[in-house]
Amino acid sequence: MTRIDLAIIGAGPAGMEAAATARETGLSVLLIDEQPEPGGQIWRAIECNVSERPDNLVFLGPDYAAGAARAERFRASGANYWPSAMVWHLDNPETGDKTALVAWDGVTRQVQARSVLLATGAMERPVPIPGWTLPGVMSIGAAQTMLKSSGLYPEAPLVLAGSGPLLLLFAVQCHAAGIPISAVLDTTPAGAMTRGLPHLPKALLGWRTLLKGRRLMQALASSGIPVYRHVRNLEALGADSVERVRCTSDGQTVEIEATTLLLHEGVVPNPQLTRLIGCEHRWNAAQRCFHPMLSDRGETSVPGVFVAGDGGGIGGAPAAENTGRIAALEIAEELGAVNRPSGDIEIVKARDNLRAQMAVRPLLDAMYPPPDWIGKLDGDVLVCRCEEVSARAVRGAVADGAPGPNQAKAFLRAGMGPCQGRMCGLTVTEILADAHGKEPDAIGYYRIRPPIKPVTVGELAALDGAD
Amino acid sequence: MFRRLPDPRARAVHFTFDGEALTANSGDSVAAALLGAGIEHSRTTPKSGTARAPYCMMGVCFECLIEIDGVANRQGCLVEVRDGMAVRRQQGAPGLPEDLADEGGQ
Known part of the structure; x- marks a missing residue:
């Protein structure tokens, strides 16, 4: 078992910045990520391109190349780092630390963290x-x-x-x-x-x-x-x-x-972990997706569980870095690692930067509105790729009396395949909202249950710290 | 079909797909290695047996599910290809490993 002050999930802009910032305050930090090297999707394979394929940096552009310095700062921070690792469960007991179950290196490891920061970013709609x-x-x-x-x-x-x-x-x-x-x-x-x-x-x-x-x-x-x-x-x-x-x-x-x-x-927050741990979510009509409800400190409705970066609402990489910094400083203060006045000055600076970075979002949302046709789908088009459920079948579930996605799932198996609704969740919510003439908030989303990633028998059998 | 940009420093990785010898570059995920080697589909669906290929390449869509070294249901886009790996196309729904099926009976 690993005990840590702060467990961060996701090594993109938000997670790396949060890890480096939290380390500066003296917290012990563990960053867990699915990829073999840090950078997230935006700076994917940045270290490899810098060292092995520098010619590619020319066409990938300066904003991509800028990730190299971020990865370096994170590597030098002294944060523990588990690459190529999968969080398949996150538990929030009523008292005490949060527990994450992580498949890493063929074994499931138990992580106990005083605070958790979810920096799992966005996925494409x-x-x-x-x-x-x-x-x-x-x-x-x-x-x-x-x-x-x-x-x-x-x-x-x-x-x-x-x-x-x-x-x-x-x-x-x-x-x-x-x-x-x-x-x-x-x-x-x-x-x-x-x-x-x-x-x-x-x-x-x-x-x-x-x-x-x-x-x-x-x-x-x-x-x-x-x-x-x-x-x-x-x-x-x-x-x-x-x-x-x-x-x-x-x-x-x-x-x-x-x-x-x-x-x-466009991109939408990856909802899996915030849903699994039971955070409250609200529908964002301008971006046609659910956002976890966050305080201005970045905390979800579940105390001690924070979100930074695009997983909390789309803002792009520079904004993600600032939300990561803010959350890390707030967590450090809460855990007693930083005293209020010095932390507050840093937070004010990060909030100012964040305001500038978020200022373009309403313009982008207006110029590039999310598709208006997804909720209107009907006919043979497949909504759930895993279980091959069509839009017509989803509408049929409404006729059969399904009020929301979880009943539609029980009727149709939509969302029950290996992707656990990642690919059909938003579509099913939109179609049900359209069919019922209700707002997506009233329709809701799939309940997400562990394990949120496929775990092999070997990884289950070898649970460290089970003794 | 995919092609590769010139990569003078690349190191070749040798693996098999359904027994056939294939070559990839070190650092490729299994899913990328297969697409790079011209494998058009890497699994068939459990329900209708339709051919599928990776869609998202970032661990979300689960279309790249594949058998690697005897273990089914691995996310090919999240596993790095290694020398000597035996990769097999995932056909339909892989059954439970026998030992687990015997013990649990469900």
Whole structure:
């Protein structure tokens, strides 16, 4: 068994910054992460690219390269670090420490922590279009991960479809790396600039992000990649794998050849651990996803359990770092490791930075609104990939009397497969909300139960500290 | 199909997929190694037997579930490929290991 002041889950911007900050206050820290090296998804394989593939830093860009210094700061912090480790249960007893069960190195280890910081970040919103289960259809983040981690890229013809900053960034990265893209199918609804304009004055506080966005838009425009606008009714077609993509663009039907189709409709908090430990969540209508309720200290409704970074609401990497810093300082103060006045000055500074970084969010939410069609889905399109449950079946469960996702799950097995609802949870909530004519908050979300990751028999049998 | 950018410092890793010898680069996840070697689908679904391939590459979608060295249901995108690994396509729902099925009976 491992006893620690602060257990942090996730080694992205929020987790690394929190670990380094907490160490400066003298807390003992354990950071647990699924990846083999620190950086999270945004700085995935940063150490490897710096040491082994420095040429790739050129097209991955300066914001990616900036992760190297963060990883270095974290490595030097003296925090304990378990890479390639999976938290499969997190328990919140009424009194005393929190317990995490972690599969690491073939054994399940028990971690007892006075406080827990969940820095598990975001996941891409699942995009349930017809044909999205065909081999060759992936998320844009998946392709970007393969490019960062392995220098792998999809062969032509490659089509990107969706909306938002990551689509822009990846298209520009591919172009800079000489990777051909056949077409970008931009699903952003018409009038993005008009929608964004009212939010511009406040967003100017985050001018760095705005400039980066403008630079990316210009780079895509001058790249020569064909861009189809106002795309709707997207479909992936093919027998054994994707062969063609069909959609409407400005009302006209477009059909394009593709052996890889990459989808992206923004990112949403990864809800698994905050749901498992019973944190309260609220629906965010602008971003069409649930957020865990957080105090301004970053604490959830479960005392002693904090969230930092995109897992608490999407803000991007710089904001994640500041929420990580704030949470670490608040936790240090609560555990008596830092005295109030010195901690408060640091927190005020971090909050000021955070305000500037969050200032662009309303503009981005307005320009790139989340898809409005997911809650309207019906017919054969698969909602639950694991158990192959269609949108029609989910609507059928409503007719059979299912008031919420947990009853729909019992009726249909949707959400009962290996991904435990990660890929269908939001869609099922949206469809049920639409069918019942209720708000998603009234519909709720799947109950998440342990183990939240597959545990092998060996990992279960070998539980350390069980004696 | 995937291709690789030039990587002069890469070290080759040799593994098998359903008995066939394949090569990857060190640092690849099993899921990336298979996509890089031209393996189009890495599992079939338990319900309809449809072919599936990795979707998210970050541990969320579970489409990359695969058998590695005799252990089923591993997340291929979260396991680093190693020399000598025996990887097998996961067909449908893998059964419980025999010893557990005998003991638990459920």
